[in-house]
Amino acid sequence: MTTQLYFNSRVLIFSILIILIFIGCDEITNPDDTDRPADAEQIRVDNIGNTTAWFMVDFAGDMQNVDESGFCWSTSNPPQITDYKSTFESVTGISSYIATELQTDATYYVRAYYIFNERIYYSDMVSFTTTEPLTDEDGNQYNVVQIGNQLWMGENLKVKTFNNGDSIEDGIGIGNYSTVQDPQFYFSFDDDVSNSSVYGHLYTWYVATDERGLCPAGWLLPDVTDWEKITLTLDVLANTYNASTGGNQEMSPIAGGMLRSTGTIENGNGLWYHPNQGATNITGMQVEPSGFRDPSGSFDGLGYSAAFWSFSEQGVENALMFYTHYYNQGIHVNTFSKSTGYAVRCVKNLN
Numbered sequence: 001m002t003t004q005l006y007f008n009s010r011v012l013i014f015s016i017l018i019i020l021i022f023i024g025c026d027e028i029t030n031p032d033d034t035d036r037p038a039d040a041e042q043i044r045v046d047n048i049g050n051t052t053a054w055f056m057v058d059f060a061g062d063m064q065n066v067d068e069s070g071f072c073w074s075t076s077n078p079p080q081i082t083d084y085k086s087t088f089e090s091v092t093g094i095s096s097y098i099a100t101e102l103q104t105d106a107t108y109y110v111r112a113y114y115i116f117n118e119r120i121y122y123s124d125m126v127s128f129t130t131t132e133p134l135t136d137e138d139g140n141q142y143n144v145v146q147i148g149n150q151l152w153m154g155e156n157l158k159v160k161t162f163n164n165g166d167s168i169e170d171g172i173g174i175g176n177y178s179t180v181q182d183p184q185f186y187f188s189f190d191d192d193v194s195n196s197s198v199y200g201h202l203y204t205w206y207v208a209t210d211e212r213g214l215c216p217a218g219w220l221l222p223d224v225t226d227w228e229k230i231t232l233t234l235d236v237l238a239n240t241y242n243a244s245t246g247g248n249q250e251m252s253p254i255a256g257g258m259l260r261s262t263g264t265i266e267n268g269n270g271l272w273y274h275p276n277q278g279a280t281n282i283t284g285m286q287v288e289p290s291g292f293r294d295p296s297g298s299f300d301g302l303g304y305s306a307a308f309w310s311f312s313e314q315g316v317e318n319a320l321m322f323y324t325h326y327y328n329q330g331i332h333v334n335t336f337s338k339s340t341g342y343a344v345r346c347v348k349n350l351n
Helices: 002-029 193-199 224-234 255-259
Strands: 038-046 053-061 068-074 084-088 093-099 107-116 119-122 126-129 144-147 150-153 249-252 290-293 299-302 305-314 318-325 331-337 347-349
Touching (some): 038 107, 053 068, 053 107, 084 093, 144 224, 224 249, 224 305, 224 331, 224 347, 249 255, 255 318, 255 331
Antiparallel strands (some): 038 053, 053 093, 107 126, 150 347, 249 331, 290 299, 290 305
């Protein structure tokens, strides 16, 4: 009996020591002392796709002698550096990273961290949920990207059927249709159907706004306010559309590059012509240079520009389109004939 009590006491004491050791490790991992050289003033997650997300942290203080810094993330709460992690240069200010190969429709937790004097300092934790693919009336699936409080299609629409099941007329071989009133066509660039798998279809405004519904149920053709919102999310100094001025206007000198896919045709790693100025695709929107279809019968702009319809009208015959070019980082708005064929990206506002 005495031996058994002695053994149980040793086990109890050993267990208590183990608990204290683990508590001590937690205190070292997340110390609250004056030795902390820097603090994460802000951590943010945005541009959340089906399998990707953008992390940002702003460190204030002295990072000069920090041994390692980065992000760690996991589907478990809280994330540790033994989970998924990425490292970056230990500098004061803003650092960012695009996480890839995430699970679709999964909740993740992320923290920034740095290691100093063999201690791990974590930032506050942020949680986010990856998006689900969007399916149109024809069964095509699209990546979805959350930017701020908006969900955007991460690819150009290529549906050929309205939401009520009616077919949209294919404009292949139609030539000049400038005399057709309120034309309702979709086009493959240069009448080559293989282009639609890469660039989506080009639609006249009359198709894009038809009451039978072009965008998937619950989604909308963005109006000028929606385009202003995404532009301001990406560039806080962006302009809003000046209706009294009209005509071609630059909304932002940098937001276009954040939307565009990277690489160039000349370098063999992209679909844009050189220089594809400032393209980072940091948003995951993967905007490709889909060009446009003119009512006179010509196609133009493939490789050079991407232009998208908005719901917003400018008089009886015109509407606003938003575009970005290969030669600068900007995003612009202009007024064009509703009969023109432009690409479509649908949007869904979360609040």
